[in-house]
Amino acid sequence: MGGLYEYIKMAVQNIRANKGRSFLTMLGIIIGIASVIAIVSIGEGTKNQMNSEIDGIGAGKIAISVSSDAMTEDEWITPEDVQEVRKLDDVEGVSVSNSYDGETVTGKGTFSIMLTGEGPDAKMINNSEMKYGNYFGEQETEEGKNVCVISDSDAKRLFGTDDVVGMSLDITCYDSSKSFRIIGVTTQKENGTFVSYTYDGMPVTVNIPYSSMDDLVVGSDEFYSITVQADKTQDSQGIADQIVHLLEKRHQCAGEDYFQVESFQDIMKSMNEMLGMVTTFISFVAGISLLVGGIGVMNIMLVSVTERTREIGIRKSLGAKTASIMLQFLAEAAILTVIGGLIGILLGVLAAYGICTVMSNSMGMAISPGISPTVVLAATLFSCAVGVFFGIYPARKAAKLSPIEALRRN
Structure with a gap:
């Protein structure tokens, strides 16, 4: 546990030492998480308002027509x-x-x-x-x-x-x-x-x-x-x-x-399914920025490995294990994406409330964003997964460096 704490501490120090580069690295994650949360929340809020209105005029109504x-x-x-x-x-x-x-x-x-x-x-x-x-x-x-x-x-x-x-x-x-x-x-x-x-x-x-x-x-x-x-x-x-x-x-x-039935609950279900499909598609498109952000994390971590080659060589020559080196760089990648994810969650929630307020004022009605704890949790876990997944390759590359070869590089 003490070793893990040291790796996290080192990762935080390195991130603070390169604030501008770290922020740009997190930007893709921030935009992706914020976009997904805002879109899903606005979609849920709109759907809830529609359901409320339809329920107010159509609950319990059944239409019977002749064929x-x-x-x-x-x-x-x-x-x-x-x-x-x-x-x-x-x-x-x-x-x-x-x-x-x-x-x-x-x-x-x-x-x-x-x-x-x-x-x-x-x-x-x-x-x-x-x-x-x-x-x-x-x-x-x-x-x-x-x-x-x-x-x-x-x-x-x-x-x-x-x-x-x-x-x-x-x-x-x-x-x-x-x-x-x-x-x-x-x-x-x-x-x-x-x-x-x-x-x-x-x-x-x-x-x-x-x-x-x-x-x-x-x-x-x-x-x-x-x-x-x-x-x-x-x-x-x-x-x-x-x-x-x-x-x-x-x-x-x-x-x-001869007699056909259609209930307003069926209509509401169809509308919800259609709106859900649209929200999912837009969220998927917004989520592409998460992939772009993950690639950005990998690129920056590769640059970090190159810059810290001598440091890696010194640590390995002093007995640091391959797993320790790998864990150090994985921790740094994970922290970058976790911080980016948390910022993205905050911005996504604020954006959802802001956009819903604008919609409410312009449309003359009250739309509240449907903030889902499940979506927020999923976004957090996904940002962590992105960091770990895209940090594996740079971490493995760093861990496999030969101490002699690493010390030779300037």
């Missing part, structure tokens, strides 16, 4: 199907969504609209936050009332103000026209940067009870898909299987695969 085969056989989801699904245990709500193109004219001009017929649980499924008025519910849907709900941003586009409850919209769809009274205005929830409901240039979205579309669109009471809000504490897949079994029983189509 092309079902359409061919004229098998659609009906209002009666929806009512039966609503009765299932662990189902909190069901919404339908039939959308059609149309247009409306206001004092601000002519606008393209997306007319969306929805069910009584639309407010729950859409996770809507009301700014003015109320969303339509079961009574309006059963009675087929000519009411509608729009977003505050769309209200401003149509009327120049979002306080429009009580106003009417004359909507034309497939050469038929109808007037709808606005009973509610929704607003987008804060911290919804990744999951946005509207964007500039898209058609105005007007949500109405599907039952009020009868005299506008033929077949408005047949649905291509429904969205189910399941109990968030229960297994979504199990609930989805129950729904499909119920629909197949009602339509007598067991085994025909």
